[in-house]
Amino acid sequence: MTDTEARTVPDAFFDIHRHGFVRIAVATPPVRNADPAFNGAAILAQAQEAAKAKADLVVFPELSLSGYANDDLHLQEVLCEETERQLVALARSTAGLAPLLLVGAVLKRAGRLYNTAVAIHRGRILGVVPKIFLPNYREYYEKRWFASGDGMDGLTMSLAGLSVPFGPDLLFAAEDLPGFTVHAEICEDYWSPFPPSIDGALAGATILCNLSASNITIGKSRDRHLLSASQSMRCLAAYVYSAAGHGESTTDLAWDGQGGIYELGDEMAASERFSHANDLLVCDIDVDRITQERLRMPTFNDAAARRAHPEKRFRKISFEHRPAMLADALKRPIRRYPFVPNDAGRLDEDCYEAFNIQVEGLVTRYRATPGDTMVIGISGGLDSTHAIVVAAKACDRMKVPRSNILCFTMPGFATGETTRSNAWTLMKAMGVTAEEIDIRPAARQLLADMNHPFSDGEPVYDITFENVQAGLRTDYLFRLANQRGGFVVGTGDLSELALGWCTYGVGDQMSHYAVNTGVPKTLIQYLIRWCIASNQFDAQTDAVLDAILDTEISPELVPQDAPGGLQSTEEKIGPYELNDFFLFHILRYGLRPSKVAFLAHQAWHSVDGGSWPHKFPDAKKNAYDLDTIAHWLEKFLFRFFQTSQFKRSALPNGPKVSAGGSLSPRGDWRAPSDGRADLWLAELREALGRG
Incomplete structure (x- = not known):
């Protein structure tokens, strides 16, 4: 707790009894x-x-x-x-x-x-x-x-x-x-x-x-x-x-x-x-x-x-117990990554289960769907990488050639050379059918048809500019699936769905089968690391998987040199490790926001906080103060409860993976699409003395 926090946050906020703990x-x-x-x-x-x-x-x-x-x-x-x-x-x-x-x-x-x-x-x-x-x-x-x-x-x-x-x-x-x-x-x-x-x-x-x-x-x-x-x-x-x-x-x-x-x-x-x-x-x-x-x-x-x-x-x-205020550190293990196994002895077993849940889900859908191909858009980022990894293993299990996986990388106005190169290296290493479609000509035409200023050379990088690119990629994938006798494998993950960090009707929200929909971002990172550690693929594949893990998470829809360009997803919506922490405790247990903030502070206030797996040497050791946690938690609450449910209400099929829950409207989570976040935001602000 910083000096500023000590002055502005009521002492009662740090009392473990207030948050439902008994020593x-x-x-x-x-x-x-x-x-x-x-x-x-x-x-x-x-x-x-x-x-x-x-x-x-x-x-x-x-x-x-x-x-x-x-x-x-x-x-x-x-x-x-x-x-x-x-x-x-x-x-x-x-x-x-x-x-x-x-x-x-x-x-x-x-x-x-x-x-x-x-x-x-x-x-x-x-x-x-x-x-x-x-x-x-x-x-x-x-x-x-x-x-x-x-x-x-x-x-x-x-x-x-x-x-x-x-x-x-x-x-x-x-x-x-x-x-x-x-x-x-x-x-x-x-x-x-x-x-x-x-x-x-x-x-x-x-x-x-x-x-x-x-x-x-x-x-x-x-x-x-x-x-x-x-x-x-x-x-x-x-x-x-x-x-x-x-x-x-x-x-x-x-x-x-x-x-x-x-x-x-x-x-x-x-x-x-x-x-x-x-x-x-x-x-x-x-x-x-x-x-x-x-x-x-x-x-x-x-x-x-x-x-x-x-x-x-x-x-x-x-x-009458008459408990004294207990404002010291919690005496219990706290998992920084609650979707990820915190027992090193169970890490292999749980990653094996999570990975194979996805593989089996895709195998069953493949066998039930007319045609013999799977269509995936490859960006060079984490989610599409994991989708191709799962698809490759599904083909191996069914004893069908990996060439039945049709992968398309579709560079746009802001696609970086690093992600484009990673996408091609991954597709070649996996032995899939790989093609590239430059979406910029189609995007320019669509923007011109809409009289968008960008078509006249003005650097207007608004939401329309972004979503024209995202939407075109999905349009191509669905039509390619029609043309080539297959179905579109979705790449969007649980964390993006929780935050609404996906475009409605686009590939990270819509597909024929959403293989990653039950897997949060933190778990995807560990599953890819597990694939490397357990020798699921060859050395060439492992090398590109490592490179992708080291790449900044970004939608790459706005040129990097543009004013206000979205250089980093996490700078916009918050660190995924915090967002996944918030999601787990709210989705799985329905905890009050103030308690979620308290737990997050206990877990993340120092680099040595929490109880979390150390098996992989590149696991990050970050720390966040209470002000930072509260800032991102408010944004999470607003996005989760108020602005994103309509996207989740129209989700395609996809397997539940984690006991932490899923956001399928047919499964763990049902909520009104026109709900509001006021109650949750007020509870957090009042507890922090900011009401």
Whole structure:
């Protein structure tokens, strides 16, 4: 944040709570079996540390107050009584701490012993959740000591002379922090075919917590990861896992202290296993994103209806969280390129999938279309390059000659020698049928027929001048397809469609099949790099692909030496890397513009910001301040919501590629063509103090 930004933007803009984030900590304190006093002190120390880290929630392991590996000592009266005393003492000692604490404790109720998760906040015990599924196989003997909490809905128990809610039907909800609603289950509960957290999520919990004392064996860490990630994805929630670690008895078992925080299937943070450092794992969870995703999936509500609406059964225990303003950096990975895989190990796999989705789409359309040729206009730019790359692979897969791809480069008044040369080099390297049509004579004639000043020698480079060239290229392509028995393969990409940076009825908006329509500009760049890295083509092709990647993105419709000539597309509409960031968060999650700006600032404020792939050495390392982000975001909002939808409403067919969404009017995005952007612009300006 610059000094100017600090003076002009309200402090509240930088508060993570304002943008729907909740800070979560996973704690694995040292433990001594059957020593609740020692364990209580260790829990308190980590709770205090979490409070300094401004955590909103801290999750401790199963039976963290007494230790898990006590075996028959669980049934000793002195241990049970001391555990309860230390629990009450711990609650009193945390009266000045802001985080909600989930602590594991053995507690007696009505002549039975329960393995429980106890919710504590600012000195108050909010409720006690008993474990439902008690493992009693192989090394586990929990039914020897504990009773199941199944069916114990609606009950209370006495602690320190107070009546406290008791049962598996409890949710803990901060009344002053929307979306901060917590469900607790214990270890084996989520190893069952139907974990209790499913009903908790359907009842409204956004953060599902597991207090665990799962011992470690070879490969079990992967199983926990799989269960936690899948539960967060299935329940459209965050899943927080804390397993017992150093200090548990190793008489027959061992412990690794695995902790993990997951959100909608993604691992957001993981602790170091087998550590004696007792570090906190801290991560910010986006509960706003979770609730938005639930709104978009009627399946979630259908599941609640099928389960007789669990929210009717659960008791919501409200508490006043009183969160402090949290205006520091987000503690979570942020993807600068959200359409691009951010895991280097998955980059090859995801690029392979994206590329082959396009190839298979084109193969199917080719086989279903009369004729045997594909017609593509080649400019020497990224989009037409990727279209010819996909078409070449489609021909290879169908075992038809690449000469069936008819490529036409059509230089106009502003075509540069670099792009023209790249276009010819690419066509020759690919082995396609290549031709050149100079559109300038036809353009002059059309401009003369319209009495345009350019036809009289005046340097008038207006929108008519530009679109006469763009339109002629498309006219030629469609008529060439008629003449030569084929169909036009469109080249326009998802980013251009979002911005409306395409001419209505022209090749970047209209074609017979739009093979790039589901691929944003940032992903196209990575897909071309992937083609080079994975040896899809020969060295000659790779060399020209590299050259095209290094070429400035430009429509080349106005001479470069003309006043106001469009030398750079990104100077006109903004960096594609920012526009794709905006598009993803608005299209995929419907986020408020102010939150999109906040996330973009977190990701892009320094060259080292964000979490993004570094596999390709030429990946750019740019930085943008908040003023720059806000400037381009306003332009994006106006173009996306107000001026461009009519172009998207008339899109040709093309495959959806990214889970981030598509803009097909038959698919992910339906909107009125005469909509306005006022509401979105006002929200952003008000949040930035510029309303």
